Amino acid sequence: MSAHVLLADDEALILSSLRGVLLQEGFEVTVASSGEQAWQHFVKARPDVVLLDLILGDITGIEVLRRIRQLSPETKVILISAHATLEQAVEAMKLGGHDFIRKPFELEEIVTTVRNAARISELEGRLDYLARRARQHSDSSGLLFASSIMASKLREIELFARSPVQTVLIQGESGTGKQLVAQLLHERSSRSHGPLVELNCSTLPETLVESELFGHERGAFSDARERKLGLCEIADGGTLFLDEVGDLSASAQAKLLTFLEQRTFRRVGATAVRKVDVRVVAATHRDLRAMAADKTFRGDLLFRLNAMTVELPPLRERPDDILLLSEHFLRAASHEFRRSWQGVSKEAQALLVRYAWPGNVRELKAMISRAALLYDDVLLRPEHLPSDLTARAVPPHQPVVSEPADAPIATLAEVELAHIRRVLSLCGGNRTLAAQKLGVTRQTLSRKLEESGPT
Ligand SMILES: Nc1ncnc2c1ncn2[C@@H]1O[C@H](COP(=O)(O)OP(=O)(O)OP(=O)(O)O)[C@@H](O)[C@H]1O
Numbered sequence: 001m002s003a004h005v006l007l008a009d010d011e012a013l014i015l016s017s018l019r020g021v022l023l024q025e026g027f028e029v030t031v032a033s034s035g036e037q038a039w040q041h042f043v044k045a046r047p048d049v050v051l052l053d054l055i056l057g058d059i060t061g062i063e064v065l066r067r068i069r070q071l072s073p074e075t076k077v078i079l080i081s082a083h084a085t086l087e088q089a090v091e092a093m094k095l096g097g098h099d100f101i102r103k104p105f106e107l108e109e110i111v112t113t114v115r116n117a118a119r120i121s122e123l124e125g126r127l128d129y130l131a132r133r134a135r136q137h138s139d140s141s142g143l144l145f146a147s148s149i150m151a152s153k154l155r156e157i158e159l160f161a162r163s164p165v166q167t168v169l170i171q172g173e174s175g176t177g178k179q180l181v182a183q184l185l186h187e188r189s190s191r192s193h194g195p196l197v198e199l200n201c202s203t204l205p206e207t208l209v210e211s212e213l214f215g216h217e218r219g220a221f222s223d224a225r226e227r228k229l230g231l232c233e234i235a236d237g238g239t240l241f242l243d244e245v246g247d248l249s250a251s252a253q254a255k256l257l258t259f260l261e262q263r264t265f266r267r268v269g270a271t272a273v274r275k276v277d278v279r280v281v282a283a284t285h286r287d288l289r290a291m292a293a294d295k296t297f298r299g300d301l302l303f304r305l306n307a308m309t310v311e312l313p314p315l316r317e318r319p320d321d322i323l324l325l326s327e328h329f330l331r332a333a334s335h336e337f338r339r340s341w342q343g344v345s346k347e348a349q350a351l352l353v354r355y356a357w358p359g360n361v362r363e364l365k366a367m368i369s370r371a372a373l374l375y376d377d378v379l380l381r382p383e384h385l386p387s388d389l390t391a392r393a394v395p396p397h398q399p400v401v402s403e404p405a406d407a408p409i410a411t412l413a414e415v416e417l418a419h420i421r422r423v424l425s426l427c428g429g430n431r432t433l434a435a436q437k438l439g440v441t442r443q444t445l446s447r448k449l450e451e452s453g454p455t
Pocket residue numbers: 139141142143144145172173174175176177178179180181284285361362365
């Protein structure tokens with residue numbers, strides 16, 4: 001990422017030679033030949049580093065430094081002077097100057113000092129973010145599986161991770177492990193030494209998405225009291241994980257598209273265009289194709305995102321994983337709650353693989369942990385599980401899971417009731433609509449529900 005440097009000196013020759021070497025080093029450079037002009041440029045462009053001559057004709061470098069420190073304490077200001085006395089140098093450092101260079105100087109000395117200052121400015125921005133993140137505490141258990149479908153998904157994930165692809169999309173129902181996959185995509189990539197930065201697009205107020213992603217300058221809007229680095233900048237050299245990308249507003253989708261196409265962006269309230277090297281991993285539980293069809297998600301953005309897609313299958317299609325994960329969660333919870341659980345009984349296994357798991361692995365984990373805490377036994381049996389688990393079992397036209405031979409057989413009435421409940425919930429509880437879909441009258445539907453007793 002290229003840092004932006006403001007150069008202020010009243011000697012034209014020095015300005016142009018410094019500007020030349022800094023441009024060559026890949027910095028973005030703005031020049032000013034007086035103190036007042038330097039200040040104006042600073043307010044507008046908010047450079048990361050300022051090189052300031054102490055003597056500037058109108059207002060002194062010290063005065064400019066004082067103003068900059070007030071407005072933007074995180075900016076690195078390097079002072080230069082030929083005639084400076086030791087006292088002036090000390091004063092400049094006391095005021096928060098980053099470094100002090102004497103004229104005559106070697107160009108190389110200036111370049112090194114600016115490079116270090118830019119690096120420190122960037123690192124401070126990242127540290128800020130990481131410190132905030134560390135406080136949030138992230139759960140980083142590994143991805144466990146026994147099914148062959150997940151084994152092939154893992155191969156795909158590792159292939160994507162090691163490839164130079166810039167964008168990966170993870171799709172899957174809620175609780176299928178999208179977060180874990182995003183972590184893996186980062187950890188198994190050559191970017192693993194860079195940061196993994198996460199933004200949940202659904203929990204953020206629409207108005208904040210842009211400034212979270214791209215950062216903002218102080219004063220860009222009424223709450224912007226400090227300059228803030230955007231997550232794109234913080235993720236430079238690493239991975240940016242955009243969770244629930246299907247929840248982005250239309251305007252945020254447009255901004256994200258521009259960023260994905262050009263890998264450049266502007267902080268809110270800034271004019272300078274910045275470039276970063278990040279891999280964007282996006283995840284959603286929504287059907288983006290359907291959303292694109294009814295125009296709630298931009299088709300061109302979907303096209304950008306889904307070149308490489310990991311589709312995580314729902315848990316009900318992975319009975320082997322249900323068995324492995326239930327054993328795993330039971331042991332983990334047993335340890336945590338100091339219980340004596342050893343394993344899951346055949347009868348409980350049969351129930352678990354027949355259930356539809358709308359909340360997928362998250363729901364399984366919660367159900368097992370709850371049982372492990374509420375009871376204390378060696379084998380997890382059906383009575384430790386919610387009593388209506390059978391009624392909630394897979395409706396008939398769901399993808400068929402391979403059932404253990406000794407699984408209890410559901411009666412027709414149970415299957416019918418489960419189907420009715422499922423359709424009813426798909427219709428948001430609207431009995432008239434559900435009855436229509438099921439091809440019965442509303443009265444028949446109500447009678448069947450009443451006969452089945454309380455839900
Ligand atoms: N294969 C797995 N092995 C171990 N734990 C898993 C696996 N899949 C999911 N989990 C666990 O299940 C929970 C939900 O997973 P995760 O948060 O990754 O789901 P998600 O797809 O991001 O869900 P959502 O769409 O609701 O955000 C987490 O606690 C996660 O650790």
